[in-house]
Amino acid sequence: MPAWRPSTGHIRLLCFALCAIPLGQAAWWIASAQLGVNPIETLTHHSGQWALRLLLVTLAMSPLQRLARWRWPLQIRRQLGLWSFFYLLCHFAVYLVFDLSLSLARLGEEVLERPYITVGFAALLLLTPLAVTSTRGWQRRLRRNWKRLHRLVYPAAVLACVHFIWKVKVSEPEPFIYLTVLLVLFAVRLRRA
């Protein structure tokens, strides 16, 4: 009897379900009034945290595929990246609506004057074209340039970590854990090169 192997479709469906958990969590908190004393802060932190975590998971897929010789990591990489971008958009939307009251003038001021906003916003700008060109059509159209373009994910990930480190009031372990993971992922890639 041949061993049962999950199909690509199953793997992608499982990935979708797992990545949707933080979204479901937030929806549940909103519906049941469990966002805590400072609900906007809770949503900002939750969305930002998952954007960064899923970005790191995305970056871990190709080393995982290479080292473990599994096929599935590459089959869900695009989806993971898009989920990360989705949480990043939520993060930015909460900030723009509730912190800045939708004022673009305030946004401009913050981007220019607050380094942690500058780097966070830069990460958003770098990741936007990657999300847009994540389709197969764009991959074909851009050919070799697609790969080059998508290397922007590395500086974006660094900026995202810096954004988090600069935001916290005293040094806390969490952002440094993410930065360490990122550096390990870089090291794995460099070793191959």
Place this chain on the structure above:
Amino acid sequence: ASTTRDGRVDYADGEALNSFEDITSYNNFYEFGTGKSDPARYAHTLELKPWTLRVDGECEAGGDFDLHQLIATLPSEERIYRLRCVEGWSMVIPWRGFELGPFLQRFAPTDKARYVAFETAVKPKQMRLNASGIDWPYREGLRMDEAMNPLSFMATGLYDKPLPRQNGAPMRLVVPWKYGFKSIKSIVRIRFTASEPQTTWNMLQPREYGFYANVNPTVDHPRWSQARERRIGELFKRDTLMFNGYAEQVAGLYDGMDLRKYY
């Protein structure tokens, strides 16, 4: 300030009070952890009795006092103050306690006393003390004229209840025109000094936190704007007021001072 129906003196222009639940479950008290819910989660281990208050330095009537005995002899009153955290959130809080100035006068500060320094308890078995980089005890200080301002207050209660541990039991400072970190909690020592005392956040990040730490929407924290704040209970941010809305009472303390330099 006007008096409310509950007999509280309202120094917050009739703004709605934050709930006891909000005030006691979301705040900073780094001895118990750096998360906003850490104080509520971990402060229950703090033992309040006995509690000795040491008063020393440039004063004639210092000494070690049983704090509970000491405050039992003082008349108390209720005051509603705004509290603005340096992080950009704020609350409106009904404290019970007594004015700081007359309390300090009991210890007969001498002419040399130009500042007053405060220290928080350090109890390794009862506190987590795991925030990195902080040299305990937590320290704060005021210039004497700031301490003597009628707004400066010592709180021993909150909402008709004894002050909860996470909010700084048994006694904490409340300086409503300064960022919340100036309002030091769980005080064990008061010291009158001739020179400006060291203060914890200034020691940690001198560029970001000055000795004065007056609420000032025109002087930003180096990393974030102080122009607006989120009042807990509201979704959108509102404008921060100069001296947290207490300019009339305290602006004169800083006449002629460059508030960009003395932040």
